[in-house]
Amino acid sequence: MRNRLSDYPSNYEDLDKHPSRAADQDLCFVFINSDGGEGYVAWKDVKGDRNDLYAQKGGDELVQKVAAKCGGPTIVVVHAVGPVILEKWIDLPGVKAVLYANLPGQESGNALASIIFGDINPSGRLPYTIAKNEDDYGPTSKILYRPNAVIPQQNFSEGLYVDYRYFDKHDIEPRYEFGFGLSYTTFHLSSLFIHPLATEYSTLPAKRPESITPPHLDVSIPDAREALWPSNFIALKKYIYPYIDSVDDIKTGKYPYPVGYEIAQPLSQAGGAEGGNPDLYTPLAVVQASLTNTGSLPGDCVVQLYISYPSTPIIDSLGNTVDFPVRVLRAFDKLFVTPEKRVEVSLQLTRKDLSFWDVGLQNWVLPMGDFEVQLGFSSRDIQQKGKISTEALF
The missing domain is CATH 2.60.40.10 (Immunoglobulins)
Structure with missing residues (x-):
């Protein structure tokens, strides 16, 4: 038996230069992702949060190219932090399977191999809906590129109609519905x-159960000078400390709390x-x-x-x-x-x-x-x- 494994750790290997490498394979795996970050690791115009619901870093184009050139079935593995639109390649004849792996951690390879080669029968289910179109998720699905006010506003007017509840309300046919998943049995x-x-x-x-009586705490206000910076204290830059610079601007008297602040509120019966x-x-x-x-x-x-x-x-x-x-x-x-x-x-x-x-x-x-x-x-x-x-x- 002859085994041949070709590994492409990035998308920049041009398959057109080596067409036989893909054509000689009995099985091709394509790993694509769509992730979110903290803003300090950027790829093109993706600065942190996802700009849209498509695969990043040319993932869709990579699947299309591999599926067209692979000598056997192509299996796509999606590592993502949420829904990804798959429509650019999901119906290609060369794509035989999609594994939505999300973020599986260090045992990702072992887990995927166990499922793909039949050692483990898959039983995972989608915790969200995979739509056919980004607009199917509703008007709030698009990222806000430009401020819509001096202070940008996002009104959560959708109420309970999020994900599958929105799809059901508007009778939208998804690609894969909430809770969907496959198995090797029926x-x-x-x-x-x-x-x-x-x-x-x-x-x-x-009726709400009786609560435990809270302990009595000392609420007396200490001398303001106790909150001054300690002598010879070296502060770290950009670190927030619980000290004040001066007591000269401290006002005495009753604090002007807003109207109703001192009115006792009944305990919620829902708690x-x-x-x-x-x-x-x-x-x-x-x-x-x-x-x-x-x-x-x-x-x-x-x-x-x-x-x-x-x-x-x-x-x-x-x-x-x-x-x-x-x-x-x-x-x-x-x-x-x-x-x-x-x-x-x-x-x-x-x-x-x-x-x-x-x-x-x-x-x-x-x-x-x-x-x-x-x-x-x-x-x-x-x-x-x-x-x-x-x-x-x-």
Whole structure:
């Protein structure tokens, strides 16, 4: 057996000068990237943050050239800090696979080799949507090259409609949807069952738990001269120190705090513990299903649970109709299944999973109505659907 490996550590090796090097290969790998930095390492007009959502440093052109000249399949490995538009080459006949590796670290080579050559069955899923066009992400997807005001402003008017929720709202077809991923085997979901859990009726979470009394601290103000620079102190350049230069300009008397500063504010009923009111995490329902490995290889499958809010209008405390996304991810789990075997999937829906934030009440509100429960393998690959009524929960 004859083995030949050609390594091109940069994009500047002209394949046109050595066409046989690519044509003689049984398999070609192309590594492209799109990263962000701190501003001190620049490439052309990329000073730090990405200027757009395309591959950097001629990556797209490199894939096109290698795919056209390689004697075998071309596999593209993407190292990126976020979504990258792949449309310039994704449909080329020579490109047979794309591995979205993100930032895998020092074991990148071993991990990629294990997946590509079948030692490990891949089970990763996209944590964002790969669009066909940069504009598909919405008006806020473009970088601001020039100030739009004396102090540049970016208004986050998209609300909840970020990534897959924006794509669903505007019925935009992505290249690869949120939650997408491939495996060397196949899976099937069946027998969806939704089990409501008995609890006391309330559209609002339980009363905030009592907080621990904070310790009493000495709030007396020390002599201002204690904050002066120490004698013979050598300060480092550009280092910020907690000292003052003089006490001559210190004013005495009551500090002019803004109006309302001394008015005691009630504790938020949405708080009370790490992550908010503990009752927000009370399970209200259990979603169960059967997951079968219908292929010939063992593998892991990521089962994703989405919900759609009631279709009947929901009015908040301010009299506004609440705008809900088409669907929202609420839980997921990765399960290992051997060929032709079946395992049970069990995922919980909590009070917070089914609630929305009411600005007027400053609390989470559980709306009344029928929720659609969706179980699948991505945001666009829903395998099982069911309904649960909040009225049946109480």
